[in-house]
Amino acid sequence: MAFGFTLLVSGVAIGQMRTITGTVSENNQPVKGVSVFQEGSEEVAVTNAAGVYRVQVSGENPVIIYRHPDYPERKITLGSRINVNISLGKEKEIEEVVLNAGYYKVKDKERTGSIAKVSSKDIENQPVINVLSAAQGRMSGVSITQNSGVPGGGFDIQIRGKNSIRREGNEPLYIIDGVPILSETPSLYSAAILPYATINPLNSINPNDIESFEVLKDADATAIYGSRGANGVIIVTTKKGRKGRTDFKINTSYSLSTVANRLKLLNTDEYIKIRKEAFQNDGISTIPAAAYDFNGVWDQTRNTDWQKELIGNTADASVVQLSLSGGSENTSYLISYGHNEQTTVFPADFRYKTNNLTGNFSYRTPDKKLEVNLSNT
Known part of the structure; x- marks a missing residue:
């Protein structure tokens, strides 16, 4: 009975297998290199120079997938057919990259100047306060360095090198939604907390609200903005609402x-040991009066990890x-x-x-x- 049941199952499986043939074309021209396979199957057939394919399928109503890198993917439900000829449709169009060059917009392939762009996809989902932190290392010729590790600290930006021995003489011009902004905002903090006592103007913009971040690096900057753009121009475009959806x-x-990472320093016992060896090596038997750390004036049992206290x-x-x-x-x-x-x-x-x-x-x-x-x- 088991042998008979096995033959029955095998017969049903063989009965469901069938061979599908056909051609793939576009504008009455055969398309070579199209992958043809049944959805959920690992068997793949490829069209030849004449666009002809031959693939094995199984099941009562299989779905055939036609895939080519230059055309949109097609799915066909076979039904009872054994011959399927299809047309793939128009070729995929490469998405144009449009750059904001100041008072005009230009396609990336048509631009004449050097413009670097960071899109919202590169900025979003990064837990930063200033978009400049997300733009670091993404643009050639643009050096972005935060002046300190303190949150909200200013940024030192140099576009294609240093142009002036004065620090403020290297600051670029900021354009936010077409409005020129001062390169630095004076703050009430002391220079000990925030170097140069300034805050970058982009600190006031939510990074998730930025649609694009462009940097004009050469003649485009001065041709449009004159001497103010001599150190380059940073153009920030914020997001806008889209029609038809909320x-x-x-x-x-x-x-x-x-x-x-912290410095590996001596504790008190190790420090006293080295001091003692130093006096012995120099042949000094009388401890100098000024050696407070070793002559008993200071407590030699105390031990304070100042790295832990100050940056711990x-x-x-x-x-x-x-x-x-x-x-x-x-x-x-x-x-x-x-x-x-x-x-x-x-x-x-x-x-x-x-x-x-x-x-x-x-x-x-x-x-x-x-x-x-x-x-x-």
């Missing part, structure tokens, strides 16, 4: 950080970002709120906190002759 986004993160705390950072956007055929809007809070590894409560509220509204008349844009940060 989006609500929330992004939150929490992180902890500590000093990764655990710094935490929390980010909460909310945005609501939408629009119709003639209007669009976006409202965004961001809260960032960071502490340091120092013993004092050096806490950096920002609250950003951004809103923009756009209206265009149905005849497209008048457009009004309102933006506020």
Whole structure:
């Protein structure tokens, strides 16, 4: 009975197997190199120079997939057919990269100047306060260095090298949604906490609100913005609402950080031992009066790990970002709120906190002759 049951199952399986043939073409021309296979099967057939294929399938109503890197993928439900001829459709179009070059936009392949771009995909989901932290190392010829490890610290930016012996003489021009912004914002902090006592203007912009970040590095900068663009121009474009849909986004993160590497230093016992050997090697039997660490004036049993005391705390950072956007055929809007809070590894409560509220509204008349844009940060 078992042998008979096995023959029955084998007969059913063989009965379900069938060979499918056909041709693949586009504009009445055969397409070579198309992968043809049944969905869920590992057997793959490839069309020859004449576009002809031959593939084995099983099942009552299998689905055949046609895949080629230059054409959209096609899926065909066979039914009872054994011969299928298909046309793949139009070739895939390569997405054009459009750059914001200041007062005009240009396609990447048509640009004449040197423009570096960082898109929102490279910026989002990074727990940073300033977009410059996300742009570090992504653009050739652009050096971005944070002046200190303190949260909110300023950035030293040099585009294609140093142009002036004055530090402020190397600052680029910032253009945010078409509006020129001062390269540095004076702060109330002392230079001991924030070097040069300044805060970068991009600290006031939520990184998740940025659509694109472009840097003009050569003649484009001076041709458009004159001498103000002599050190390069950083153009920031914020996100706008999209017509036909309403989006609500929330992004939150929490992180902890500590000093990764510390200096290997002596403790008190090891230090006293080395001092004793030094006096012996020099043949000094009378301890000098000024050697307070060794002549008994200072307590030789005390031991303080100053690295732990000064940079031994655990710094935490929390980010909460909310945005609501939408629009119709003639209007669009976006409202965004961001809260960032960071502490340091120092013993004092050096806490950096920002609250950003951004809103923009756009209206265009149905005849497209008048457009009004309102933006506020």
